[in-house]
Amino acid sequence: MTIVLTATTAHAFGEGDTKNDTKGESDGNGSLSASTSSIRISYPSGGGGGGGGDKRGNLATIDPNWKPPACWYEPAFTPEQLEEFVDTDGGGDVGIHESWYGKRLWTDHYRDGKPADNFDLHAPTNSTAEGYEDYNLGKDGYFWRGVAPDPSDPESWDCGRIMFWVDAGDIPDDPHAPTPEMLAEYAYNEVKVPETEIELKPEAKSTVNLPTWVWLDEGTFKEVTVRAELPNTGLWAETTAKPVALHLDPGTADAETYPASGDCEINDDDSIGTPYTKGNADRTPPCGIRYLRATSGAPYRLTAGITWQISWEGTGGANGDLPDGTFETTQDMNVQEIQSINR
Template identity: 25%
Template sequence: MLVEGVVGGGGSSSGPVTVQAGVPGWVHPVCWYEPSLSGADMAAYLDSPRARKDAAMLDRSSLATDLPGYKDHAQDTEGRWYSPMCSSQYAPDGTDYLSLARDYFSSHPSVFVPAGQEPPAPEIDPSVLAAAAWQSVTVPPPATDHNPRLTGSGATVVGVDTWVWATTATPRTLTVTATAATTTVTLTATSTGLSLQAPDSLVSCTGFGTPWTPDATTTDCSLTFTRSSAHLGGTTPLTVSTTYQATWTTTTGRTGTLPPHTTTTTTPLTVAEAQALGTAPTP
């Protein structure tokens, strides 16, 4: 399997972000053709009492209907029949194995391959390739910054809206192209924003946040702490998650979806209380 174009758009800019891909050297097809009996041996079996017994056990009148041309190869001891085979152990997470196997068996009858000719080439179903590619991609955990950030400690303050935003290292959209044999899929994974969690806080976050500047007035990602982090040992754990919804397409028009993928990072954040000294005017 060849994976290309594993990039994503940065959280606070439109530039690409490099994403790691642990690419396996190959992807085993879920369904394939398995070599079976020679033409002579297959004809001998299908015309035998054993075949009639096997057909009865399967509640069928005859097994020969699966190989309508078997008598044409009854004298061939070198060529082989190839039969369809499927195994769930090769189906990646997120694929519908039963549907794949049912469709494959219905569209891939047994075939006879004369000696010296190539057997049917393996086929990789696009859904299998897309799932394998998605599993090979290592999406980086979200990287964020915040404000207020007190000089020296970097702490934020109780009772003040703390802006949180994704830095350029956090992809919003990932684009992956994967190829195996003659099958190519394009996978697109998109996130709608950050998810924040922290003790003693009120969260309002529906996007990737807005980098704070003196001129910035609003953000779609912030939280307000109701208590300092002193009682937690000095810092508050801020957990930030990003969930990606993935879809795939092929040049043949097939499309599909993949299970969502969530990345998470937790960082210690100091939350301080702002102290104010009130003085009465001198009469």
């Protein structure tokens, strides 16, 4: 679908003024891009930023219907900052799908009080945004803008207002205003967890009807906390991912898992399973797999995934849970018929 925005009588275009429906970048450093948020992310515990050389990746939610927020509104400029932006730049995203290039578009609405259209794709007609006098200089507050990490997401059209005024200390009365829960959901998408590198015995090659032991050393998996703060709102949230189980999928129906559910619980010392020791070949492992049929040609693809339980807390004592996440890795497993292994 192509959307063409046209000028109204209150929005006459001057020389070099353009208006479009795609994500724009402001001149220079892109200081008014609708795909860039001012939310600050930090990692209070668990090394969730992926530093220190460890291998980390993003969680995948186990709920296929859950997704992080597609769009929201947040503070962008004080009156003084907006005046400076218009005088020195004058090009950027006034809304998620509406970009203004040319100083006159900005001065008409934010300096000279002329109304402008919001861009409400899902409404029968665009609503009207009343204009402002002299950028609201002398008032205490912020001009808020819409933000969408992925402007191609159809749900990003739900935040159709152009940049609007909110008094200091207030949160706009809008279904897409930020909340602690929204920040928790945003933080969820920033959680980085260690790769699932399991220990096996035998390694990469098993034997029909004899168990393969699976374990992870203690201390490998610890809670990861991500904090999201939205400046100039007082809003924050911390999302914590707690490892609760290792799930094994042997890659074939011709196999049994230990335990039968395939879920190996995490021990009190943050280890999983029990390391294989000499003489344990015929014992049942607390965490492991027994293949019932040998591979023929292609190996089985063993999948090991850590399940992470997600909770959050935020401003004013708000708290709750989010869908569990998982991080999976796979490796080839060859299974032979000979019913013996090295002890």
